[in-house]
Amino acid sequence: MSNTKKSRFKLLHQYYKYTGFYSFILQGLKKAIIPTVLLVAVLFYVNEKVINLNDAMVYATKNFSDFFLFSIFLISESILGLIPPDIFIAWTKNTESPLLYLSILAVLSYTGGVIAYFLGRTLAAIPSVNRYMYGKMTKHIINMQKWGGFLIIVGALLPLPFAMACLAAGMINFSRKHFFLFALFRVFRFVIYGYVIYSALS
Incomplete structure (x- = not known):
């Protein structure tokens, strides 16, 4: 039984290696590192030279309703992640219940992924839109x-x-059941990034 599991793992490893999965992750990380470093650098500069970020987050908390900010976040997470979720994670630190708000963000991010999934299913059912989207998203x-x-x-x-x-x-038309399960890993991202950002803003 153990050998069977090892052989399956080895086959999967070979498959992902030959199909370029590992290089895809590496390239994706390389592309993501530069914007992430720039974002951190900008936030650090703003915090040191322009305005204290904690004060800015307090200002956002006092001048924008929770519903408005959560709505903007959900829209962003549903439409190609237009706004980095890290900004919203930083905002939650200065709310009355940071962990509760962070949990809400995680749920909304997951929900945004589900919306994007069903949007994809809907678009695929419209021939003209399907052809257009396939042309734009062939690689993905x-x-x-x-x-x-x-x-x-x-x-x-x-x-x-x-x-x-x-x-x-x-x-x-990826399996709905499996999609719901795999997408749950999104929650762990907020746990990890929440810890890092909260620590940085302390």
């Missing part, structure tokens, strides 16, 4: 067909386009 769709659930997990955990992976999963 091919990758989803090759790697399926692992690509969803990678998109959920790493600074890669999670909503894009969810949209592609919907377009190829």
Whole structure:
């Protein structure tokens, strides 16, 4: 039984190696590192030279309703992750219940992925839109067909386009049950990033 498991693991490892899964992750991380470093550098500069970020977050908390900020976040997470979730995670630190608000963000991010998934399924059912989207997202769709659930997990955990992976999963009619399960890894990202950002802003 143990040998069978090892052989399956070895076959999976060979498959992901030969199909370029590992190099895809590496390239994705390289592309994500620069924007992440720039974002951290900008935040550090603003915090030191322009305005204290804690004060800015307090200002946002006092001048914008929770519903408004949560709505903006959900829209962003549903449409290709237009705004880095790290900004919203930083905002939660200065709320009355940081862990509760962080948990709400995690749930909303997961919900945004689910919305993107069903949006993909809907678009795939419209022939003209389907052809257009396939043309625009050929690379993502091919990758989803090759790697399926692992690509969803990678998109959920790493600074890669999670909503894009969810949209592609919907377009190829990826198993709904498995999608819901794999997308749950998105919650762990907020736990990890929440700890890091909270520590940095302390």
